[in-house]
Amino acid sequence: MKIKHIITEAKGIFGRNAGDPFVHTDGRKANFQSVEAYPDPQMERFEDQEQLALAIKEFEKNNHCKIEWVNQPSGSAFAVAILNDGDKLIYWGRYLQKTKANMLGVWDNKLIPQGWSLATTGAKKLQAGYDPQHLIKTENKFMSTGQVVNTVKRNAPDDVQNIFAQNLTKLASGRGDITFPGMANQMEAIRDYFGEIMQPLALAGGVIKGQAEDARKLLADGANWKNCKMMWPMSMNAALCDSFLIAPNGQEIGISSKGGAGAKASAKNIYDAYKKAEQEGNTDLIASAKFTIDVVKLIAENTAKEGPFQIANFLSMNNITEEISNEVAEYVQQGKTDFDGISQASADLLANFRVNNDVKGFNTGYAIMAAVAKTVAKEINKNPEFTRGALSLLNQSAVIQVYTKMSKKGEDAVLSDFRAVYPPNFDGQIKVDGGKSYYSSRIQGKLAFAFTS
Numbered sequence: 001m002k003i004k005h006i007i008t009e010a011k012g013i014f015g016r017n018a019g020d021p022f023v024h025t026d027g028r029k030a031n032f033q034s035v036e037a038y039p040d041p042q043m044e045r046f047e048d049q050e051q052l053a054l055a056i057k058e059f060e061k062n063n064h065c066k067i068e069w070v071n072q073p074s075g076s077a078f079a080v081a082i083l084n085d086g087d088k089l090i091y092w093g094r095y096l097q098k099t100k101a102n103m104l105g106v107w108d109n110k111l112i113p114q115g116w117s118l119a120t121t122g123a124k125k126l127q128a129g130y131d132p133q134h135l136i137k138t139e140n141k142f143m144s145t146g147q148v149v150n151t152v153k154r155n156a157p158d159d160v161q162n163i164f165a166q167n168l169t170k171l172a173s174g175r176g177d178i179t180f181p182g183m184a185n186q187m188e189a190i191r192d193y194f195g196e197i198m199q200p201l202a203l204a205g206g207v208i209k210g211q212a213e214d215a216r217k218l219l220a221d222g223a224n225w226k227n228c229k230m231m232w233p234m235s236m237n238a239a240l241c242d243s244f245l246i247a248p249n250g251q252e253i254g255i256s257s258k259g260g261a262g263a264k265a266s267a268k269n270i271y272d273a274y275k276k277a278e279q280e281g282n283t284d285l286i287a288s289a290k291f292t293i294d295v296v297k298l299i300a301e302n303t304a305k306e307g308p309f310q311i312a313n314f315l316s317m318n319n320i321t322e323e324i325s326n327e328v329a330e331y332v333q334q335g336k337t338d339f340d341g342i343s344q345a346s347a348d349l350l351a352n353f354r355v356n357n358d359v360k361g362f363n364t365g366y367a368i369m370a371a372v373a374k375t376v377a378k379e380i381n382k383n384p385e386f387t388r389g390a391l392s393l394l395n396q397s398a399v400i401q402v403y404t405k406m407s408k409k410g411e412d413a414v415l416s417d418f419r420a421v422y423p424p425n426f427d428g429q430i431k432v433d434g435g436k437s438y439y440s441s442r443i444q445g446k447l448a449f450a451f452t453s
Contacts, residue, residue: 013081013094013107014360021119022083022112030083030090030116035107035360037079037099044098045076052076056093067093070111079107101335102361102441129157130186131193132232132243135164141229141246145172145204148230152197164194167415171198172226174205178415187406187413195404196242196257200230202418203245203255208402212420215400220247228253241269241399254399256424270449271300273393285392292389295380295432304437304446305329305369308376311447315379319345320372328372331365339364349375361441373434373447380432390430390449399424 013035020032038055039046046052056078060067067080068091075097083090094107109118129135135152142148149172153165160183167178178198180190202208204226216225228245241254274293277285286293298310305328312320324345331342337357339347342364349371357367380386401421407414430449437445 012105012109013112014079014103014105016081016109022116023119024117025115028085029119030085033082033084033089035079035081037096037103038077039099041099041101044100047076049076052078063089063091065089065091067091068113069093069095070113071095079103081107081112101337102363104361104441130160130164130189132196133234135194135197136232137234139231139234141231143229145169145201145226145230148172148197148201168198168201170205171202171207172205174207176202176207176415176417179409180413182411183413184408184411187408190413191404191406195406196232198415199255199257199402199404199418200225200243200245203402204228204230208418208420210420211422212400212402215253215420215422219251219253219398220245221249221251223248251398254397256399256401258401258403268300269397269399270296270390270393273397276397277393282396285396289389289392291383291385292393295386296390299447304443307446308369308373308434308438311376311380312372315376317376317379319348320375321345324349324368324372328365328369331368332363334365336364337362342368346371355440357440359440363441366438366442367440369443370434370438370440373438375434377432377434377447386432387429391426394426394430395424397424401425 014037016032016035018031018033022030022032024030038059046055056067059080070092071094074095077096077099079094079096079099081092081094083092092112094111096106100106135155136148137151137155142151145168149165149168152168153161156164160180163180163183167180170176170178180186183190199208203212206225212225216222220228225245228247231244231246233241233244242257243255245253245255247253270292274286274289274296277289294314295311298314299307302310306325309320309322309325323343327343327346330336339350339357342350346368350368353371353374355367355371356362357364399422401424403419403421405416405419407416433448433450436448436450437443
C-alpha cells in the first residue's frame with residue numbers, strides 16, 4: 001500500500017505509545033514500553049481461578065519479576081503493562097473480567113500504582129482536576145452563583161478548595177482582584193480549565209463588560225446575567241461552548257472559553273446556528289450557506305457510521321458505495337484484523353493512508369471506515385464554500401467568546417482580565433476533520449471540524 005497518513009489513536013493504558021512518560025511523586029520517572037492481556041481474546045477468560053493463578057505465576061517466572069497490581073483480584077483474565085525506569089523493567093498488573101479484540105478504554109490511565117501519573121502535557125492539565133468535569137460534575141442547571149461556589153468547594157481538591165471558593169465568590173460579587181497563592185506552576189491549568197467556571201460567574205458579577213453587555217441586551221432581552229441559570233456540558237469533547245447561561249426568556253447563550261488554545265466547532269454548533277437562522281427567517285443567510293447546511297444536516301441527522309456514506313452520495317463520490325458500507329459492518333462484526341479478501345474498492349481507499357494494524361484493538365472494518373471519513377472530509381474541504389458558509393452561520397450564533405488572561409507574580413498565579421467578543425468573531429478556515437473521531441479501532445463520534453488560520 002502507498003503510505004501517506006497514519007490512522008492511529010491512544011485511549012487508556014491499552015492505547016499508550018512506547019516512550020510515553022510516567023512520573024512518581026518521589027521524583028522517579030518511567031517510560032511505557034508495552035501492554036498485553038491474557039488469555040488471548042479468542043479464549044476470553046481462563047477456565048477457573050486456578051488456571052488464572054498459574055498463568056500469573058508463569059508470567060512472573062518467565063520475566064523474573066513481581067507484578068504490582070492496581071486492583072483487587074476479580075474476574076478470570078489479566079493484563080500487564082511494562083515500563084522502564086532507566087535501571088530496570090517494572091510491571092503493573094490489572095485483573096480483568098475477560099479479554100476482547102478491542103481493549104481500548106478497559107484500563108484507565110489513572111488506574112495505576114499510587115504515586116504514579118501520566119506525564120504528557122495534556123494529561124498534566126487534566127490531572128490537576130480543575131475542569132468542570134471534576135469540579136461541577138453535573139449538567140444540572142444552577143439557579144444561583146452560590147450553588148456553583150458550594151459545588152466547586154465540595155468537589156475541589158483539599159489544598160485548593162478554599163482558594164477556588166473565595167475567588168469565585170469575589171467574581172460573583174463584582175470583584176476582579178483574583179489571586180491564586182503559590183499556584184504559578186498551575187497557571188495554565190487554572191486559565192484553560194478553571195477559567196471555564198470563572199467566566200459565567202464573572203459575567204453574573206458584572207466583572208466582564210464590553211461586548212458582553214451587547215449580548216445581554218440582545219440575547220437575554222436585557223435581563224441581568226445574575227438572573228440567568230448556569231450549565232456546564234460534561235462531555236470533554238463538547239465543542240465550541242464550554243458553558244451556557246439560560247436567560248429568563250429561555251435563550252441558551254453559549255460561552256466559548258478561550259485560554260491558551262481556542263475552541264473547536266462541531267456539527268451540532270453549525271446545525272444549531274442554521275436552525276436559529278431558519279427560526280429567524282434569515283433566508284439570505286440560509287441561501288448563501290446552502291452547501292455548508294446540506295453537509296452539516298447529513299452529519300447531524302445520520303449516525304456516525306452512515307453520515308460519511310450519505311455525504312459521499314450527496315457529493316457523487318462513486319468510489320464510496322453501499323457495498324463498502326456493508327463490508328465495514330461485516331468486518332466489524334467479525335472482528336477481522338487482516339486485509340485478506342477485502343474488496344478492490346476498499347483497498348483503493350486504504351491505499352491513500354498509512355494503516356497501522358499493530359494498534360491495540362485494530363479492526364479492518366474500522367480502518368476502512370476511517371479511510372472513508374478522511375476521503376469524504378478531503379472532498380468537502382476542496383470547496384471553499386464550506387468555510388464561508390460555516391463562518392457566516394457561527395458568527396450569527398448565540399455565542400459569546402470570552403478570553404481569560406493570566407500572569408505569574410512570583411509564586412502566585414494572577415488573573416489579569418477577561419475580554420468578551422460579541423457577535424462572535426470566528427475567522428480563518430473551518431476544515432472537516434475525519435481523523436478526530438474515526439480510528440482503526442473504533443468510531444468515537446461524528447465528523448468534526450477544526451479552525452485553521
